[in-house]
Amino acid sequence: AQTVTQSQPExxxxxxxxxxxxxxxxxxxxxxxxxxxxxxxxxxxxxVIRQEAYKQQNATENRFSVNFQKAxxxxxxxxxxxxxxxxxxxxxxYRRYGGSNYxxxxxxxxxxxxxx
Amino acid sequence: xxxxxxxxxxxxxxxxxxxxxxxxxxSGHDTVSWYQQALGQGPQFIFQYYExxxxxxxxxxxxxxxxxFPNYSSELNVNALLLxxxxxxxxxxxxxxxxxxxxxxxxTRLTVL
Numbered sequence: 635a636q637t638v639t640q641s642q643p644e645x646x647x648x649x650x651x652x653x654x655x656x657x658x659x660x661x662x663x664x665x666x667x668x669x670x671x672x673x674x675x676x677x678x679x680x681x682v683i684r685q686e687a688y689k690q691q692n693a694t695e696n697r698f699s700v701n702f703q704k705a706x707x708x709x710x711x712x713x714x715x716x717x718x719x720x721x722x723x724x725x726x727x728y729r730r731y732g733g734s735n736y737x738x739x740x741x742x743x744x745x746x747x748x749x750x
Numbered sequence: 751x752x753x754x755x756x757x758x759x760x761x762x763x764x765x766x767x768x769x770x771x772x773x774x775x776x777s778g779h780d781t782v783s784w785y786q787q788a789l790g791q792g793p794q795f796i797f798q799y800y801e802x803x804x805x806x807x808x809x810x811x812x813x814x815x816x817x818x819f820p821n822y823s824s825e826l827n828v829n830a831l832l833l834x835x836x837x838x839x840x841x842x843x844x845x846x847x848x849x850x851x852x853x854x855x856x857x858t859r860l861t862v863l
Contacts, residue, residue, distance in 0.1 A: 638792075667850055677838060679793070679854035725792050729850070736844075737783065737806060738852060740792030 636661045636728050640741035647716045648749050654701075655711045655744045657726030663687075665731035668702065668709045669738070674722040682724070685709065687731070713746075721748045752777055754843050754855035762861045763831050771826040771858045775843030782824040783852060784816060787838040799824055828860075836862045 637660045647653035659668070670682040685693045685702050692700050697717075701710045713720055726741040755774045763769050775782050781800045785793035795808035799818035818824045822843075828835055838859050842852035 669851075671854075676856065677859075678856045679840060679842075681851060681853070684851065727792075736781070736798060737795040737808065738785075738793070738842075739795070742790075742792050 636663075636666075636730070636739050638726050638728050638739055638741040640726055640744050642744045643742070644745045644747070646747040646749060647713070649716055649718060651716055652712060652714045653716055653746065655713075655724050655726075655746065657709045657711070657741060659707050659709065659726070659728050661707070661728065661730075663730055667729040667731060668700075669727040669729065670698070670700070670709075670711045671725045671727060671740075672720075672722045673725060673743070679725070683711065716748050718748050718750060721746055754779075754841055754853050756839075756841050756855040756858050758858060759856070760859045760861075762863060764863050765831055765833060767831050767862075768827065768829045769831060769860060771828075771839050771841075771860070772823065773826070773841030773843075773855060774823045775841075776853050779843035779845055779853070780822050781844045782818060782822065783842045783844070784824070784826045785840040785842065786810070787840055787857070789837070793840055796826070831862045833862050836860060 639658045666687045668685045672680045683695045697714045699712045723743045725743045727738045757772045783798040784796040787793040797807040802818045813829045815827045838857045840857045841855045844852045
């Protein structure tokens, strides 16, 4: 079974600074997807960024980028120029590629605080 | 373009009761997944529906059941409620074709007393 581990229950960052959230996962599959979702106090889970395991290039979405290390099974999220609106719970998630197994497996999350 | 909607927003029930939660997928989406998110935890997969059939199920007892309607909306039913069923229930929708990304609704907060 796949597992996702987020070892940082809480992180804080100063506005305009950069912060990195860590995620490791365990799988025997060679192809899969990885995601970072953001859950603000409004509770709605919002997709931040996704990475296909078969792509060597790290995904980037504006101020958000990932460091995907397939051999180490590591998938960290870097938030640059942090803004107050970035404060939220961040979840790392894994999804198997193809087949009939479409579920997302989530980590326990990292609570990010942004200080003005 | 309406996103995923869920009703009700909050619900309070007592042990032993039954509850039905509802979800309307994002416009154009045909697949609905349900997740349970206990306080301080990540979401746990309950089951997924496609073409009105349960396609995959997580590690949840038979007290948890669901249904998908021809318009792709879905219901989650929980019987014989336990205190431990108190959680945020999230619905996510996606497309069978190009089904990588799941879009989530705001959830229903269920409290069992």
